[in-house]
Amino acid sequence: MKENGVRVLNILGRDYSIKAPASEEPVLQQAAALLNERLSDNQQRFPGAGIHELLVLTALNLCVPLLRQDEQLREVQERLTASVERISRQLQS
Numbered sequence: 001m002k003e004n005g006v007r008v009l010n011i012l013g014r015d016y017s018i019k020a021p022a023s024e025e026p027v028l029q030q031a032a033a034l035l036n037e038r039l040s041d042n043q044q045r046f047p048g049a050g051i052h053e054l055l056v057l058t059a060l061n062l063c064v065p066l067l068r069q070d071e072q073l074r075e076v077q078e079r080l081t082a083s084v085e086r087i088s089r090q091l092q093s
Contacts, residue, residue, distance in 0.1 A: 011035055012051065038062060 007018045007025050009032040020028060038058045042049070046057065 012039055012054075035062075 004019065004021050007020050007028055009016045009018055009028060011032055018028060035058065038061060039054055042054050042057050042061070046054065049057065
Protein backbone atom coordinates (compact mmCIF):
# COMPACT_ATOMS: atom_id res chain seq x y z
CA MET A 1 0.00 0.00 0.00
CA LYS A 2 1.26 3.48 -0.78
CA GLU A 3 2.47 5.64 2.06
CA ASN A 4 -0.43 8.09 1.57
CA GLY A 5 -3.01 5.50 0.60
CA VAL A 6 -6.61 5.05 1.58
CA ARG A 7 -7.37 3.36 4.89
CA VAL A 8 -10.76 1.75 5.43
CA LEU A 9 -12.31 2.08 8.88
CA ASN A 10 -15.49 0.29 9.90
CA ILE A 11 -17.73 2.32 12.20
CA LEU A 12 -21.18 1.09 13.15
CA GLY A 13 -20.95 -1.55 10.44
CA ARG A 14 -20.24 0.95 7.70
CA ASP A 15 -16.90 1.33 5.93
CA TYR A 16 -15.32 4.77 5.69
CA SER A 17 -12.37 5.47 3.40
CA ILE A 18 -9.80 7.77 4.95
CA LYS A 19 -6.76 9.08 3.10
CA ALA A 20 -3.84 8.88 5.50
CA PRO A 21 -0.21 7.81 5.67
CA ALA A 22 0.50 4.16 6.44
CA SER A 23 2.15 5.27 9.69
CA GLU A 24 -1.25 6.57 10.88
CA GLU A 25 -3.11 3.31 10.28
CA PRO A 26 -2.58 1.80 13.76
CA VAL A 27 -3.85 4.92 15.55
CA LEU A 28 -6.78 5.23 13.14
CA GLN A 29 -7.73 1.61 13.82
CA GLN A 30 -7.49 2.25 17.57
CA ALA A 31 -9.63 5.37 17.21
CA ALA A 32 -12.25 3.47 15.21
CA ALA A 33 -12.28 0.68 17.82
CA LEU A 34 -12.70 3.20 20.65
CA LEU A 35 -15.46 5.01 18.76
CA ASN A 36 -17.28 1.74 18.05
CA GLU A 37 -16.98 0.75 21.72
CA ARG A 38 -18.38 4.07 22.92
CA LEU A 39 -21.14 4.02 20.29
CA SER A 40 -22.12 0.54 21.41
CA ASP A 41 -22.21 1.70 25.04
CA ASN A 42 -24.43 4.63 24.10
CA GLN A 43 -26.71 2.41 22.02
CA GLN A 44 -27.34 0.40 25.18
CA ARG A 45 -27.82 3.51 27.34
CA PHE A 46 -30.08 5.25 24.82
CA PRO A 47 -31.89 2.49 22.89
CA GLY A 48 -34.31 4.93 21.23
CA ALA A 49 -31.60 7.21 19.87
CA GLY A 50 -30.90 7.29 16.15
CA ILE A 51 -27.47 7.12 14.56
CA HIS A 52 -27.14 10.91 14.42
CA GLU A 53 -27.99 11.32 18.10
CA LEU A 54 -25.62 8.48 19.05
CA LEU A 55 -22.78 10.10 17.16
CA VAL A 56 -23.40 13.48 18.80
CA LEU A 57 -23.67 12.00 22.31
CA THR A 58 -20.56 9.90 21.78
CA ALA A 59 -18.59 12.85 20.39
CA LEU A 60 -19.53 14.95 23.40
CA ASN A 61 -18.58 12.15 25.77
CA LEU A 62 -15.18 11.87 24.07
CA CYS A 63 -14.59 15.66 24.03
CA VAL A 64 -15.15 16.30 27.75
CA PRO A 65 -12.08 14.32 28.90
CA LEU A 66 -9.97 15.97 26.19
CA LEU A 67 -10.95 19.42 27.43
CA ARG A 68 -10.14 18.41 31.01
CA GLN A 69 -6.74 17.08 29.90
CA ASP A 70 -6.03 20.33 28.06
CA GLU A 71 -6.82 22.32 31.21
CA GLN A 72 -4.62 20.05 33.33
CA LEU A 73 -1.79 20.40 30.81
CA ARG A 74 -2.06 24.20 30.91
CA GLU A 75 -1.93 24.13 34.71
CA VAL A 76 1.15 21.88 34.70
CA GLN A 77 2.86 24.12 32.13
CA GLU A 78 2.14 27.20 34.25
CA ARG A 79 3.57 25.52 37.36
CA LEU A 80 6.62 24.38 35.42
CA THR A 81 7.21 27.86 34.03
CA ALA A 82 6.88 29.35 37.51
CA SER A 83 9.35 26.78 38.90
CA VAL A 84 11.89 27.48 36.15
CA GLU A 85 11.61 31.22 36.79
CA ARG A 86 12.02 30.72 40.55
CA ILE A 87 15.10 28.53 40.03
CA SER A 88 16.59 31.03 37.58
CA ARG A 89 16.14 33.86 40.08
CA GLN A 90 17.78 31.78 42.83
CA LEU A 91 20.71 30.94 40.59
CA GLN A 92 21.21 34.62 39.73
CA SER A 93 21.25 35.63 43.39
